[in-house]
Amino acid sequence: MKSIKAKINLVMFLILGTALSFGYLAYKRNNKLETTQERVAKSLLIRDEIKDLDLNKHTDEITRKLKKYKESFTESERYEALSNLIQAYNSNNKKLFKRRRSEFEKTEQKFFKVSQWIIQKHKQEVQFYILLGTILPLLGLCGLIYYFNYGILSPLQTLSNRMMEFLIDQYTFRFSSPPNNEIGNLERTFNSLAQKVLNNMDELLALDRAKSEFVSIASHELRTPLTSIKGSLGLLSNEIVGTLDEDAKEMVMVAEHETDRLVRLINDMLDLAKIESRSLTLKKEWASLPELFHATKLSLHGFAASAEVRLDSHILHPLENCEINMDSDRIQQVLTNLISNAIKYSPKGGLVTLKAIALNQEQVEISINDQGPGISEENQNLIFEKFRQATDSTHPLVKGTGLGLAISKALVEEHEGQIGVRSKEGLGSTFYFILPSWRNGNTISQQERKAA
Amino acid sequence: MKILLAEDDLNIVKIAKVILEKVGGHNVEVANDGGEALNKALNNDYDLIILDGMMPVYPGIEVCRLYQERKIGQKAKVIFLSAKSSQKDMSEFLSLGSGYIQKPFNPQTLCSLIDDILKKAA
Numbered sequence: 326m327k328s329i330k331a332k333i334n335l336v337m338f339l340i341l342g343t344a345l346s347f348g349y350l351a352y353k354r355n356n357k358l359e360t361t362q363e364r365v366a367k368s369l370l371i372r373d374e375i376k377d378l379d380l381n382k383h384t385d386e387i388t389r390k391l392k393k394y395k396e397s398f399t400e401s402e403r404y405e406a407l408s409n410l411i412q413a414y415n416s417n418n419k420k421l422f423k424r425r426r427s428e429f430e431k432t433e434q435k436f437f438k439v440s441q442w443i444i445q446k447h448k449q450e451v452q453f454y455i456l457l458g459t460i461l462p463l464l465g466l467c468g469l470i471y472y473f474n475y476g477i478l479s480p481l482q483t484l485s486n487r488m489m490e491f492l493i494d495q496y497t498f499r500f501s502s503p504p505n506n507e508i509g510n511l512e513r514t515f516n517s518l519a520q521k522v523l524n525n526m527d528e529l530l531a532l533d534r535a536k537s538e539f540v541s542i543a544s545h546e547l548r549t550p551l552t553s554i555k556g557s558l559g560l561l562s563n564e565i566v567g568t569l570d571e572d573a574k575e576m577v578m579v580a581e582h583e584t585d586r587l588v589r590l591i592n593d594m595l596d597l598a599k600i601e602s603r604s605l606t607l608k609k610e611w612a613s614l615p616e617l618f619h620a621t622k623l624s625l626h627g628f629a630a631s632a633e634v635r636l637d638s639h640i641l642h643p644l645e646n647c648e649i650n651m652d653s654d655r656i657q658q659v660l661t662n663l664i665s666n667a668i669k670y671s672p673k674g675g676l677v678t679l680k681a682i683a684l685n686q687e688q689v690e691i692s693i694n695d696q697g698p699g700i701s702e703e704n705q706n707l708i709f710e711k712f713r714q715a716t717d718s719t720h721p722l723v724k725g726t727g728l729g730l731a732i733s734k735a736l737v738e739e740h741e742g743q744i745g746v747r748s749k750e751g752l753g754s755t756f757y758f759i760l761p762s763w764r765n766g767n768t769i770s771q772q773e774r775k776a777a
Numbered sequence: 778m779k780i781l782l783a784e785d786d787l788n789i790v791k792i793a794k795v796i797l798e799k800v801g802g803h804n805v806e807v808a809n810d811g812g813e814a815l816n817k818a819l820n821n822d823y824d825l826i827i828l829d830g831m832m833p834v835y836p837g838i839e840v841c842r843l844y845q846e847r848k849i850g851q852k853a854k855v856i857f858l859s860a861k862s863s864q865k866d867m868s869e870f871l872s873l874g875s876g877y878i879q880k881p882f883n884p885q886t887l888c889s890l891i892d893d894i895l896k897k898a899a
Binding site for chain 1: 786788789792793795796799800860861862863864880881882883884885
């Protein structure tokens with residue numbers, strides 16, 4: 326009898342059985358009580374009738390009634406007394422009759438006493454059975470509720486706690502000795518489920534490590550031959566090792582550009598692998614936003630000029646001297662990615678606007694607006710994925726690797742920020758990212774920097 | 778400058794040597810593995826030693842460590858040349874040498890990069 330279902334069934338059966346059997350017993354006793362009461366009442370009635378009759382005149386009637394009286398009793402004592410009485414009647418011996426009559430009355434008194442006692446006893450029995458028939462099932466019910474609480478609800482609560490722990494990455498999942506019932510089955514299933522999850526997790530971690538290792542080795546192995554290729558092409562195109570005619574020089578330039586693109590792709594892949602394997606540690610410190618804007622603009626100045634795109638920047642009040650808690654190299658990488666994208670997709674003579682706005686006392690939004698073709702809504706969700714580009718670049722000189730936005734997203738998210746795009750087809754795009762903390766820069770250090 | 782270039786990839790040696798000589802106007806000697814590099818470095822006086830990160834016999838880091846330990850007299854500056862780019866490798870390079878050059882390097886700017894590193898380290 327180990328399963329909870331069987332236990333509950335048994336207890337329910339016991340409760341029902343006790344209630345029914347005691348109910349039946351009480352009913353039976355009550356019947357007996359009523360019969361006895363009826364008989365006593367009937368005998369009293371007949372006796373009273375006999376009492377008032379004249380013995381000489383109504384002999385036959387008395388005999389008939391006495392017979393009935395006799396019928397209403399079964400007790401042998403009474404039977405004896407009656408037969409004596411009837412004898413007395415029949416013999417017409419008044420003396421004897423009187424004696425017998427007094428005997429009869431004595432017996433009768435005794436009978437009533439006994440009857441009273443029997444009635445009392447029956448009454449008590451009925452009460453007792455009703456009491457038992459109520460209390461025992463109630464006790465059983467209490468036991469059942471107790472068992473529900475401690476045998477079912479408590480283990481369920483423990484199970485749910487274990488699951489919660491599992492959810493928040495504490496893998497203390499094992500039930501050491503599951504009981505041999507339904508709860509135990511649940512615990513055993515949970516144990517094996519958790520084990521499976523852990524195994525899968527280990528496998529995934531191993532796979533992830535293998536992937537990161539592969540990317541890093543592959544990148545290293547790719548970089549060595551690329552060094553020779555890039556070096557040779559550089560020497561050729563710069564005519565350090567001899568002069569080339571115009572066509573040959575152009576071919577070499579194409580090869581050089583494509584080699585550079587390959588190098589960028591490898592660098593991006595490595596960056597992304599580093600961020601994804603969480604081996605990238607940010608060097609966060611309070612750094613000046615205006616200086617970051619300035620440095621980024623300076624580094625992209627040549628590219629913007631060659632694409633004939635104007636690059637503008639606005640730092641809105643109160644951010645004029647602000648500092649942001651960030652790894653400024655990495656945020657510059659994000660800015661460079663977004664701005665060079667904006668330049669690449671801008672028409673000639675277009676304007677790219679870099680803007681910083683304080684969203685509140687803590688968050689700052691940096692946005693890059695272009696006048697390019699815009700991005701359709703369905704593509705807006707895709708472009709932050711790896712190797713996704715909505716349309717080809719209009720700028721033939723620098724082709725993207727398809728990783729820039731994925732890296733930017735990962736870097737901004739490492740800073741606990743958000744990145745996104747607002748765009749309508751034909752109306753340009755605004756890429757923005759939000760960083761979680763800014764403060765007013767130290768004015769003294771600003772002056773010092775200016776002085777320096 | 779008198780430069781020792783230690784690198785096991787012969788193509789890279791050839792290119793780097795051409796750049797350093799033709800663009801930078803330096804005097805370049807070559808070693809093809811870690812052992813040869815250490816030997817030459819200990820027995821000659823160079824102004825600069827460029828060490829590949831991964832070489833036969835000794836890796837660049839090891840060559841640099843042994844060189845710093847054993848060299849008597851004027852020690853040359855050391856720059857690493859490596860395709861590795863993990864933060865661990867970079868901080869190791871920076872703690873032992875004056876700086877590092879990431880492969881693949883830009884042939885046009887290699888010489889100015891070296892000048893920058895030496896200026897910063899000085």
